[in-house]
Amino acid sequence: xxxxxxxxxxxxxxxxxxxxxxxxxxxxxxxxxxxxxxxxxxxxxxxxxxxxxxxxxxxxxxxxxxxxxxxxxxxxxxxxxxxxxxxxx
Numbered sequence: 001x002x003x004x005x006x007x008x009x010x011x012x013x014x015x016x017x018x019x020x021x022x023x024x025x026x027x028x029x030x031x032x033x034x035x036x037x038x039x040x041x042x043x044x045x046x047x048x049x050x051x052x053x054x055x056x057x058x059x060x061x062x063x064x065x066x067x068x069x070x071x072x073x074x075x076x077x078x079x080x081x082x083x084x085x086x087x088x089x
Contacts (some may be wrong), residue, residue: 001070003071003072004061004068004071006071006075007057007061007066007074008058008061009076010075010078011054011058012020012058013052014082015078016054016055019047019050019051019054020051022047023044023047023048026043026044066084
């Protein structure tokens, strides 16, 4: 399997759904509190921008604009971030 395909699967099956889950959690917190604090607003904005960036990456993969070495580097970065996140829990 190519790195581009692996990256596409990683983004669509893990990373983007994780972002959506976190956004849902924040919106539930806001609903419970009946108000959004500045930190929540900032996190929502950052997550939405990150998700948009990932969608751009998916577009680049689909059009063949992303090189295999770029895909591998991004996969490595994502896996490293996931490991660090797991260690923090």
